[in-house]
Amino acid sequence: MNVVAIFDIGKTNKKVFLFDENYRIVWEKSVNFDETVDEDGFPCEDIELLKNWIFECLAEVKNLTNYVLKAINFSTYGASFVYIDKEGKNLTPLYNYLKDYPEELKQEFYKKYKGEEVFAVKTASPVLGSLNSGMQIYRLKEEKPVLFNQVEHCLHLPQYLSFLLTGEAYSDITSIGCHTNLWNFKKMKYHKWLKKEEIIAKIPPLHFGKDIIKKEDGLAIGVGLHDSSSAIIPYTINFTEPFVLLSTGTWSISLNPFNNKPLTFEELKQDCLCYMQYTEKPVKAARLFAGNEHEIQAKRLAEHFNVPFDTFKDVYFDKKIVSNLRALNFQIVYPKKYDFDILKECPFQKRDLSTFKSYDIAYHQLMLDLVEQQVFSTNLVIHNSPVKKIFVDGGFSKNSIFMNLLAEAYPDVEVYAASMAQASALGAALAIHENWNPKPIQNDLIDLKFYKH
Incomplete structure (x- = not known):
C-alpha cells in the first residue's frame, strides 16, 4: 500500500x-x-x-x-x-x-x-x-x-x-x-x-x-x-462557511481564517497574531497559555487533595456543581471586568483550595476559570466576523467540562469537539496531496461531536 x-x-x-x-x-x-x-x-x-x-x-x-x-x-x-x-x-x-x-x-x-x-x-x-x-x-x-x-x-x-x-x-x-x-x-x-x-x-x-x-x-x-498553520488545513479543505478553530495543546490558539482585518496594536498587545496559511492567506489568531496553566493547576490540585496527577481524566461535566459554583461566585456569564490581565493570569491561581469540599468541585472551578480566559481570547478573533461554528481540537476537545462550558458561553454558535487523528500531521500530508496521492480527498476526515448549550 x-x-x-x-x-x-x-x-x-x-x-x-x-x-x-x-x-x-x-x-x-x-x-x-x-x-x-x-x-x-x-x-x-x-x-x-x-x-x-x-x-x-x-x-x-x-x-x-x-x-x-x-x-x-x-x-x-x-x-x-x-x-x-x-x-x-x-x-x-x-x-x-x-x-x-x-x-x-x-x-x-x-x-x-x-x-x-x-x-x-x-x-x-x-x-x-x-x-x-x-x-x-x-x-x-x-x-x-x-x-x-x-x-x-x-x-x-x-x-x-x-x-x-x-x-x-x-x-x-x-x-x-x-x-x-x-x-x-x-x-x-x-x-x-x-x-x-x-x-x-x-x-x-x-x-x-x-x-x-x-x-x-x-x-x-x-x-x-x-x-x-498545518493543523488548519484539514478544516479549510472540509468546511467553507465561516468557522474558528480552537487548537488546544500547551497553547490554546484560536484561529480564524475568515477574519482578514489587519491587526491593531491593541490586539497585538493582547497576544493576537497572524499565522500564514500555506496558500499565503493570513489567519487571525489569538493565543492563550491554557494547556500549560491546566498542567500547573492540575499538579497543585493533585498535591492538595493527595490524588494522582491525572485524576481529572475521570471527572465529567456536572451541571449542578457548575451552578453552585456560579452562585457562590456571583459569576455572571461572561464577560466580567477584572483588575488584572485575564489573558495573562488565570483567576484560579488566586483561589484558596481549602475552600473546596472535593477534588471534583475544585476541578470544575478550574475549568470555569480557564474557559472564562478562553472566551476572552477567542472573542479577539471572532470580533466582527460572521462565525457560525467553533471547532475544538487537541487536548481540551476530550474534556467534557471544557466543551460544555464553551458551548454555554457561545449560545449563538455551534460548538463541536473535532476529533481527527493528529490535525497538524494530517495537514502536512494533505498539503502535498497532489504530489503523491492519485485519489480524491475524502470529506469525512474529521469526526465532529456537537455540544448543545
Whole structure:
C-alpha cells in the first residue's frame, strides 16, 4: 500500500505517522527526549538526538515490506532557527524560544526600526522577545558576529528537517509568517530590516507548501510546515462557511481564517497574531497559555487533595456543581471586568483550595476559570466576523467540562469537539496531496461531536 510519512515534532512529543491514500493512520511511533542545555545552561531541544531519531525511523519505515513510501513531510513547532554552515553542519544549539531576551538589545532594535507599535503592526508580531524568531538571528549577529559570519542559511525547524533529507535549503511562508518579525504583512514581503542588517542573504528562497522536492529514488519530500498553520488545513479543505478553530495543546490558539482585518496594536498587545496559511492567506489568531496553566493547576490540585496527577481524566461535566459554583461566585456569564490581565493570569491561581469540599468541585472551578480566559481570547478573533461554528481540537476537545462550558458561553454558535487523528500531521500530508496521492480527498476526515448549550 502507498503511504506518506509525516514527522510531527512537538516541543514535548516527537511522532512519526504513515498515512494511507485515504488518510488513515496505518503505522505510528512516538518518543520523548530529555532536553539538553545551550551554552548559557538554558534547556533546549537536543537537535542531534532528533536528527538521529528521524534517520532511524526512516530506515525502519523503508524496511516495512507492506508499505511503499511515496512522500515525506514535516510539521513542527515554530519560532526556532537552526543555523547551518556551507557544509550543512549546525553551528549552534537549537535555542529555546522561551529563553529570556536581553532587554537592552530588544530596545535598541525597536528604536532603530520606528518603535514597537509601528514595527509590531507591520510585521503582525506581538513583541515577544525570543518567540519572535527573527530576533534570535539578530541576537546571534550582535552577540556572536564571528559565528554569524559562518552561517550559510538560517532555517526554521521544519525546513531544516526537510534539508536533512534533500540537501536543499528553503524557507516556507507558514514559518516565516508566524510572529517572527521577518515579514511585512502590508507589503507581503520581507521587512527591510533584514537587508539593512545583512541577514537577508542568509535566508533561503521561499518554497510553496504544496510543492515538493523530488529525490532521485522518486520520493517526494515536502518543505515542511509550521504546526499551527498545518493543523488548519484539514478544516479549510472540509468546511467553507465561516468557522474558528480552537487548537488546544500547551497553547490554546484560536484561529480564524475568515477574519482578514489587519491587526491593531491593541490586539497585538493582547497576544493576537497572524499565522500564514500555506496558500499565503493570513489567519487571525489569538493565543492563550491554557494547556500549560491546566498542567500547573492540575499538579497543585493533585498535591492538595493527595490524588494522582491525572485524576481529572475521570471527572465529567456536572451541571449542578457548575451552578453552585456560579452562585457562590456571583459569576455572571461572561464577560466580567477584572483588575488584572485575564489573558495573562488565570483567576484560579488566586483561589484558596481549602475552600473546596472535593477534588471534583475544585476541578470544575478550574475549568470555569480557564474557559472564562478562553472566551476572552477567542472573542479577539471572532470580533466582527460572521462565525457560525467553533471547532475544538487537541487536548481540551476530550474534556467534557471544557466543551460544555464553551458551548454555554457561545449560545449563538455551534460548538463541536473535532476529533481527527493528529490535525497538524494530517495537514502536512494533505498539503502535498497532489504530489503523491492519485485519489480524491475524502470529506469525512474529521469526526465532529456537537455540544448543545
